[in-house]
Amino acid sequence: MTWSRFKEYFYQNTELGLALDISRIPFPEDFLATKEPAMQAAFSAMAALESGAIANPDEQRMVGHYWLRRPELAPGAELRDAISGTLQRIRQFAAEVHSGAISAPDGQPFSHLLVIGIGGSALGPQLVHHALGQPGRDRMSVSFFDNTDPDGIDYALDAIGGKLAQTLVVVISKSGGTAETRNGMLEAAAAFRAAGLAPARHFVAVTGEGSQLDKVAAAEGWLARFPMWDWVGGRTSELCAVGLLPAALQGIDIDAMLAGAAAVDEVTRRPITRENPAALLALMWHFATEGRGAKDMVILPYKDRLLLFSRYLQQLVMESLGKELDLEGRVVNQGIAVYGNKGSTDQHAYVQQLREGVNNFFVTFIEVLKDRSSSGDGRGGRARAPIQVEPDVSSGDYLQGFYLGTRDALSEKDRGSISLTIDELSPRSLGMLIALYERAVGLYASLIGINAYHQPGVEAGKKAASGVIALQRKLLAALREAGAPAEGQTAEALAAQVAGSPELSFKVLEHLAANGVVKKQARTPWHSSLYRA
Numbered sequence: 248m249t250w251s252r253f254k255e256y257f258y259q260n261t262e263l264g265l266a267l268d269i270s271r272i273p274f275p276e277d278f279l280a281t282k283e284p285a286m287q288a289a290f291s292a293m294a295a296l297e298s299g300a301i302a303n304p305d306e307q308r309m310v311g312h313y314w315l316r317r318p319e320l321a322p323g324a325e326l327r328d329a330i331s332g333t334l335q336r337i338r339q340f341a342a343e344v345h346s347g348a349i350s351a352p353d354g355q356p357f358s359h360l361l362v363i364g365i366g367g368s369a370l371g372p373q374l375v376h377h378a379l380g381q382p383g384r385d386r387m388s389v390s391f392f393d394n395t396d397p398d399g400i401d402y403a404l405d406a407i408g409g410k411l412a413q414t415l416v417v418v419i420s421k422s423g424g425t426a427e428t429r430n431g432m433l434e435a436a437a438a439f440r441a442a443g444l445a446p447a448r449h450f451v452a453v454t455g456e457g458s459q460l461d462k463v464a465a466a467e468g469w470l471a472r473f474p475m476w477d478w479v480g481g482r483t484s485e486l487c488a489v490g491l492l493p494a495a496l497q498g499i500d501i502d503a504m505l506a507g508a509a510a511v512d513e514v515t516r517r518p519i520t521r522e523n524p525a526a527l528l529a530l531m532w533h534f535a536t537e538g539r540g541a542k543d544m545v546i547l548p549y550k551d552r553l554l555l556f557s558r559y560l561q562q563l564v565m566e567s568l569g570k571e572l573d574l575e576g577r578v579v580n581q582g583i584a585v586y587g588n589k590g591s592t593d594q595h596a597y598v599q600q601l602r603e604g605v606n607n608f609f610v611t612f613i614e615v616l617k618d619r620s621s622s623g624d625g626r627g628g629r630a631r632a633p634i635q636v637e638p639d640v641s642s643g644d645y646l647q648g649f650y651l652g653t654r655d656a657l658s659e660k661d662r663g664s665i666s667l668t669i670d671e672l673s674p675r676s677l678g679m680l681i682a683l684y685e686r687a688v689g690l691y692a693s694l695i696g697i698n699a700y701h702q703p704g705v706e707a708g709k710k711a712a713s714g715v716i717a718l719q720r721k722l723l724a725a726l727r728e729a730g731a732p733a734e735g736q737t738a739e740a741l742a743a744q745v746a747g748s749p750e751l752s753f754k755v756l757e758h759l760a761a762n763g764v765v766k767k768q769a770r771t772p773w774h775s776s777l778y779r780a
């Protein structure tokens with residue numbers, strides 16, 4: 248890549264502390280001009296969305312995550328008050344927990360936070376916790392249940408150990424009906440009861456008004472309930488109560504996060520493509536993937552604390568863009584696959600394939616200029632003096648060296664990359680990154696003509712799962728029937744009895760047997776094995 252191309256396409260905004268280099272995506276000189284009409288249409292669609300149009304036509308919903316950081320832009324006083332009022336309640340609640348005004352039933356301050364949620368109700372809080380936390384210095388330590396895996400739940404509970412009595416639990420679910428989160432809540436409540444503690448005096452809900460979770464929380468008299476609005480999608484919910492409440496409790500400066508997002512919104516709202524980093528990102532995705540997901544997006548932050556960013560973006564990008572139909576109802580099977588971890592760690596793992604293997608990706612490097620946190624960055628960190636690992640060279644210099652080296656090594660083999668640079672990792676810059684990608688995804692969705700704000704495909708797996716649970720109940724009933732043969736029955740015979748799928752019945756019975764719920768007499772061949780109650 249040439250210096251002149253770099254100079255032509257490098258975007259730097261010193262006020263924001265953000266830079267974007269698109270020069271290593273090999274688009275032709277006329278690409279931006281060719282795409283300008285489509286980009287202008289995308290800006291208009293985004294402006295309509297921001298002013299309250301029904302931007303999610305399938306669900307007849309407004310899409311309002313941009314209002315969360317500038318409530319005055321929300322359509323109507325009611326929404327504006329709801330946003331500002333909730334933000335105020337979050338600050339107040341966190342302050343009262345920190346001061347001890349809201350305390351554990353034993354009078355001790357709450358010192359630990361357990362967050363229960365999944366998908367958009369967990370990934371943002373997990374990202375922020377890891378990116379901005381200061382172990383040992385945070386106002387509260389934090390752990391998560393983000394699945395219905397009993398072993399995972401036990402792992403987290405064991406880590407909490409004796410701190411359970413001082414643990415505050417935040418249960419997050421927009422719909423309030425997500426099975427994994429409901430199960431996590433029940434498992435946590437059981438653990439509290441087993442320790443002689445009343446769950447309601449530890450639990451807080453973040454959920455849609457009137458949801459199942461909301462009703463439980465109200466009926467049981469939980470400590471507090473915070474709203475999650477239908478115009479905020481799960482994957483864009485980090486900057487409402489979903490993300491802000493856990494962050495504030497942890498002691499993170501949520502106002503700086505909001506200010507960072509608002510600052511990027513302001514810059515990326517402007518319909519001048521060359522000066523708009525979200526538009527440039529969206530256009531690069533379009534070129535690199537031919538507007539149809541032909542290549543994968545590999546996210547490589549050279550910063551340990553941004554490890555979870557690729558997982559966060561995986562949901563944001565793939566759930567938003569992975570769609571069967573376009574806005575006209577044509578089958579398009581759109582999407583961009585996202586994966587990544589962190590550099591330079593990945594150089595010792597899969598970068599081998601990136602340089603020499605199948606060329607089916609483009610990389611986004613994320614560079615953080617400042618090596619170590621310091622007291623001025625809003626994280627309250629303690630800066631350690633850099634040491635020299637070689638004369639005039641620090642560990643951080645090596646980190647940058649590896650980033651620049653890998654980037655060159657990829658360019659030499661015609662593997663394209665984008666570089667995103669932030670000055671430092673702070674609440675403000677993390678808010679900026681979140682806002683930048685939210686808008687890039689929205690603009691890209693317009694370029695390819697899809698609805699980025701629904702997720703119809705997710706329901707299929709949920710429905711099928713409840714079918715499996717129903718089948719399990721029928722199988723157990725059949726096994727427990729008075730006339731059931733004492734020696735047991737094969738999976739196939741049981742399936743026929745309950746009119747279920749033999750394959751699913753076999754899988755369910757194997758799981759029940761492994762957990763001691765049913766007894767299994769193994770036989771050869773495997774499908775003649777017998778199961779009994």
Ligand SMILES: O=P(O)(O)OC[C@H]1O[C@H](O)[C@H](O)[C@@H](O)[C@@H]1O
Nearest residue numbers: 366367368420421422425481705
């Ligand atoms: O917040 P919840 O309603 O519990 O939803 C949690 C997650 O599950 C769903 O399946 C959606 O696909 C996600 O977008 C959502 O973030």
